[in-house]
Amino acid sequence: MASAAPVESDDIETCDTFHGIMRHVMTITDPPISLLLIRHKPVRTSADASTQRQVPMHSGAKAMLVYQKSTDKYALVVLPAHLSCDQKKIAGVLGVSRSKLRMATESEVKQITGCVPGAVPPLGSRFPTPVETLLDEKMAQSTSNPPPVVNNPNVQLLSTNDPEWPTGLADSRAPEMDSERTDCIHFNIGLRTVSCSLPFSDYLRLLGESNYRLCDISK
Secondary structure, three states: OOOOOOOOHHHOOOOHHHHHHHHHHHHOEOOEOOOEEEEOOOOOOHHHHHHHHOOOHHHEEEEEEEEEOOOOEEEEEEEEOOOOEOHHHHHHHHOOOHHHEEEOOHHHHHHHHOOOOOOOOOOHHHOOOOOEEEEEHHHHHOOEOOOOOOOOOOOEEOOOOOOOOOHHHOOOOOOOOOOOOOOEEEEEEEEOOEEEEEEHHHHHHHHOHHHEEEEOOEO
16 A cells, blocks of 8 residues: 655645734734634635635635745745736836745745745735835735624634643634624634634734835735
8 A cells, every 4th residue: 555645844834923913913912903713624725715704705815925036035925815916017016027926835824924925914014024014005905704603603713722722822712803893804814724804903012013005006
């Protein structure tokens, strides 16, 4: 019998980025961040994530890392999950030629973000190696209600007793979310199996106003 193929090291998930984000969330208290954390089957694509979260695809925040060859810098591109990035527009925002811009490799994604593809959150400032976030201006209008959690077997709340929860926050109360809100965006928060929903205004607070640029980078 043939042996199983080895797991590529770049595809092994760790909780480090998720833990770092949650520790930062807990430091914001005036007012606190409204946040809903859910567990689901592993996802890699925006379509899969939308299905697992039980929310419209347009309300998902898609995050992609780009590399600027001329400056040896990375930037995070964030746009509604149903749209595509326009690399010519991105190059213009960054002030480089289109030929000097490329998508980051999976190895680079893991190195900069601490996450495997499909798990990268739209929070460039919270990565192990912080990068600037280019936020598509359409993201603010691509919001919806939080995921349904009552009597829905496909969506489960993440609890402080789950193994993904940071051990240093074991005595903390998980953030909460008003289920009637309609201004939420949704994204994986460092793991393929954990997503979050939060109001767009709280997302900007979590990102930090000096860490992003609103711009037209989608098509």
